[in-house]
Amino acid sequence: xxxxxxxxxxxxxxxxxxxxxxxxxxxxxxxxxxxxxxxxxxxxxxxxxxxxxxxxxxxxxxxxxxxxxxxxxxxxxxxxxxxxxxxxxxxxxxxxxxxxxxxxxxxxxxxxxxxxxxxxxxxxxxxxxxxxxxxxxxxxxxxxxxxxxxxxxxxxxxxxxxxxxxxxxxxxxxxxxxxxxxxxxxxxxxxxxxxxxxxxxxxxxxxxxxxxxxxxxxxxxxxxxxxxxxxxxxxxxx
Numbered sequence: 001x002x003x004x005x006x007x008x009x010x011x012x013x014x015x016x017x018x019x020x021x022x023x024x025x026x027x028x029x030x031x032x033x034x035x036x037x038x039x040x041x042x043x044x045x046x047x048x049x050x051x052x053x054x055x056x057x058x059x060x061x062x063x064x065x066x067x068x069x070x071x072x073x074x075x076x077x078x079x080x081x082x083x084x085x086x087x088x089x090x091x092x093x094x095x096x097x098x099x100x101x102x103x104x105x106x107x108x109x110x111x112x113x114x115x116x117x118x119x120x121x122x123x124x125x126x127x128x129x130x131x132x133x134x135x136x137x138x139x140x141x142x143x144x145x146x147x148x149x150x151x152x153x154x155x156x157x158x159x160x161x162x163x164x165x166x167x168x169x170x171x172x173x174x175x176x177x178x179x180x181x182x183x184x185x186x187x188x189x190x191x192x193x194x195x196x197x198x199x200x201x202x203x204x205x206x207x208x209x210x211x212x213x214x215x216x217x218x219x220x221x222x223x224x225x226x227x228x229x230x231x232x233x234x235x236x237x238x
Contacts, residue, residue, distance in 0.1 A: 002069065003030040004164060004196055005054065010063035010073075012049050012219075023049040024060065025219035031198065033164070036191040036230075038199040038210035046219040051200045055088055055167050056080045068164055085114060089158030089166045093173035095150040097142040103129060104138040107157045114161060121160075128156035132186055148179025155186055159195070166190060169200045184209045 012024040023046050031037055041047035052058040053065060056072055059080070065073040072083055084090075097106045104125045111121035129138050132152040142150050151171060158166055168187060172180035188209065191197050199210050207213050211230045215223045 001032065003066075004033045004035075004068055005029070005031040005198075006064075006066040007053070008064040008066075010053060010060045010065060012046075012053065012058070013061045016061075022219050024053070027063070027219075027221055029214065029221065029224070031196065033196055034191070034194050036188070036197045036199070036211040037214060038201060038207035038212070039214045039216060040201055040204065040207040041216035042202055045216045047200060047202070047216045049219075050216060051167065051169055054165075054198065055090065056084045085110070087164055089161070089163040091151070091155055091158045091166065091168040091171045093170040095142070095147075095154045095174075097150055097153060099142055102139050102141055103134060103145070103153045103156075106142075106153055107160050110157060111161060116161070124160045125156070128160040129153070131159070132156045133182075146179065147175050148182055151175060151179065151183055152186065155183070159190065164196060166195055166197045167200070168197065170202070171199070172206060180206075 007027055007029040010024055010027045011022065014021040014023060027050065039047055039050060053060055056067065059075065060073055063073065064071060067083065068087055070083065072080065075083065098109065101109065104122070107125035107128055108121045111124060116124070126138065129135060132155050134149060134152055134156065137145060137149060142153070145153070172183050175183065184206070187197050187199065191211070199206065201207050208227060208229060210227060212224070212226055214221060
């Protein structure tokens with residue numbers, strides 16, 4: 001079985017030469033379809049740079065990155081954009097919702113860029129909002145929802161087109177503990193349903209929610225372990 005993600009000898013160097021910063025230093029990693037992986041590291045560890053590589057937001061200085069069988073490590077910006085749109089659903093710490101659009105319109109927006117027809121994209125948006133427990137809030141705008149509800153809209157937007165990879169960057173960073181539990185429960189449910197979830201965090205408690213924990217330090221993978229305490233868990237009631 002081929003890995004969904006395969007990173008080979010990846011380096012990212014800023015300011016090459018005398019004052020160079022080696023943000024990623026010969027990283028190797030494989031992630032398979034259906035895994036739930038947390039990538040953890042403190043500020044300056046390289047985890048954010050690594051996330052940018054995995055999310056096709058940047059390319060490495062050297063090494064290879066295969067995403068769903070495609071070598072994306074030498075692609076130009078427009079090619080990376082197309083790959084991102086097709087292969088990755090992003091969930092960020094900031095919800096990045098459009099203030100004057102309703103929940104369902106926010107979820108539909110990326111589908112417009114994908115060229116999905118109006119009827120299909122509305123159906124996909126409704127399905128994904130119902131999946132995250134917002135079936136009764138579809139007509140609400142972001143300022144009419146709590147932070148946890150806004151993040152659930154962002155999750156619905158990320159999963160609507162059914163991308164192979166869900167990449168969640170500190171998805172609970174702006175939320176209270178109750179909302180954080182709701183969001184983590186949704187991510188666990190997506191994993192149970194067979195989605196590949198990559199969770200980027202600096203928090204050990206959040207990382208322990210994942211099935212596998214990859215720890216990054218000084219641009220290198222320090223450890224890569226299965227979480228013996230992992231439990232699938234049940235979704236919190238919305």
